[in-house]
Amino acid sequence: MPTGREPVPSHRCAPSPADTPGRREEPSAAPAPHPSSRSQPRSVPASRSLSPDPALTSPLAAGRLSPYPPLPPPTCQHRGLPLGACSGSRAPIGAERRAGPSRRARPLPLPAPDMAVAGGARGPTSFQRRAGAGARPAALPGTRPALRHGQLLLSSGLPSLDCVLGGGVAVGTLLLIEEDKYGLYSNLLFKYFLAEGIVCGHDLFVASAKEHPDNILKELPAPLLDDTCGKELGDEATAIKSEDFQDSMKIAWRYQNLPKMEASPTPYTKFGHYYDISKKMPPELIQSIKWHSFYLHEELSSQPKMKICNMNGAYVRLLQSLQRIISQGGFDGSDPQKKQKNVLRIGIQGLGSLLWGDDICCSDSPEDVHSLTKFLYVLRGLLRKSLSACIITVPAHLIQFAIEKAKAYSVNINYLFHHTGCVFCFRVLQNKAIMERVTNLSDMVVGLESFIGSERETNPLYKDYHGLVHVHQIPRLNSLICEVSDTKDLAFRLKRKLFTIERLHLPPDLSATVSRASKQELAGSAKLLSSGCAAMATGKKHLDF
């Protein structure tokens, strides 16, 4: 009888029919380790079991919210993997791929890259037996350890983005979003990140030069409650099912029950919440957490102490404010009295734009090209030594705007300036270098490219989607390898209430006469798609075949 069984929430999806009967009897034996197979009880069992973390549900409306909304039944059933019912003898999915010996020496979950070393007396190896339940540290709300290297992960607010990022946003790292042309969708991602922080009970720090943080917080999407979420996703599932029933397969009937297409990357454990964009976050939820704001135009009166030469004043103020909040809030472990540690989620909107006083977007010789990169470096230092995670949206399209223009027209740039009166960025080479340096200094970089205003908006191939997602970089934290998702061609779509990131699926060309035009478009779009790769390598832009 395995010890430490966790109670099973009632909404968990049913185990697959492919399960052996023996396993069926113990649906709740999820992480509970069989004493013989593992000698070390998990220090954060809540992540493995799919029961709600007590720290998570208690402050928030006791039982109203379930952190693990059910997946639509067809996907769950037919994957053949009982997401809810892993028995002790069967390792979780991530560990299956690993070789035997390394499983034994799996490192324990570490709170943050640096905090791990400061936190306790660890022996020469990271493998350490835990004395008992009393000795384990309180689990941080809303976090779970990564399967591979034990790094603590937070949800980014969007479960499909979590899959793409390799499980979530690691504590102590920076997620950089390159804004799409009008900033609509990147704003959504920004809000999802903050909303997730509220639902998990984390502290927030919101910095913006465009909107007041109070207004940003008022506009956050409301979390989807358990029953309505089920209905929402269930509606779509029943729609699919009813279509299936009409044309049941006669010949390939064994494939009847397979899902038509795996659109969204399925997370291997349930982590993260869903949000309804059409509704606003209830103010009582916002009041339940502690949040700090930094609105540049209110802070301009204070005089920053410039310790770094040639740095933009706005950035210096932001860094000082951030450092003050981190040290006062005890996020960097400086306050040993604080028993209940919490995570700080930092959101900075529109960094690098003119509103922050940084003229890399629109000047031929920016005052200091290095301000943004210096800021990111100091921010990285602050993040690494504290229990925090940061999302930054950067208007990369503005910084790189002139490259396309200059290459397309290749006219004398001075002529263009004097006769059109528009401000381009002339130092083409300099400013594109900035984005490369910014990418090197960030951990995760995701670029959004929306179809608004481009010719792809009317292209029938992309009719289901609103834009593309390019994952430019995924970090290798505490290990030589990183979690890379298999799908590189990702697109996003904004449904009525939900925003999802899916694998870009071009429908099969079923017309009787396959037109040449559509083939060329497909080839063109395929080239563009595969040139954006994540983490491992990017190919040459133009290939011979």
Add this chain to the structure above:
Amino acid sequence: MFAELNELLGASPQRPEPGRFTLLRDSRTDGSFLVHHFLSFYLRAGCKVCFVALLQSFSHYNIVAQKLGVNLTAAKERGQLVFLEGLKSCLDLVFGEEEEQPGQPSPLLFLRKSPSDLRALFEFVHASLSAPGSEAWAGPVLLVDDLSVLLSLGATPVAVLDFIHYCRACLCCQLKGNVVVLVHSSEESEDEENELVVNSLCHHSDLILWAEGLATGFCKDVHGQIKIIQRVSLQQPGEQDLIQIYQYKIQDRNVTFFARGLSAAVL
């Protein structure tokens, strides 16, 4: 350290060659696995290592080094490893108190004073590798993780090249040690300053390890290709550089190298 890479390079921890400047270069991929290799290699060889880690924290390197069989904390305690954590010293510089000890200026002083002067960083390296008691170790080694970060922090390319020149002169020639430096570069990169530094370093290095992403894009089984360039032309004028190209796959504790097209997945 990766045994296969040692074989390819003809290196062995028992007899590390002195006086070499190794350049680690990556394009379109992450070449930090080479840094981990050299760190564990030189620590196993018994050399005194000064590691200037500008981009990641100590615990990151520590955890990876444990997988490779080396304990960085123990090495630090017995004085074999001097670790400069760039992120931490930058924070101390920016948010620390005003008064600094005159004998020990911050190595990243160029952030505050002048961007064209990396002298403080060089003094730090020199002091740590020529400190009394260093003769006990096999030879001094300087390892820099990511020189390109110095450019992002505002140092001029000439200052960076001066710093490397001083380090080479001091470590490779005087103290008969080794220098290993990682830089990022890319063929279609628009970063002129970076390309200047990288090209200049390429001309001065004895060994170049160039990790590139595959030209055809992402692959699950082959993570990239590595070009090993032995600069024979520096020692014997008239000779051509020896270039070898292999492909590699990074695993949890090891990196396997194989000839092009002969990855295990294909065979």
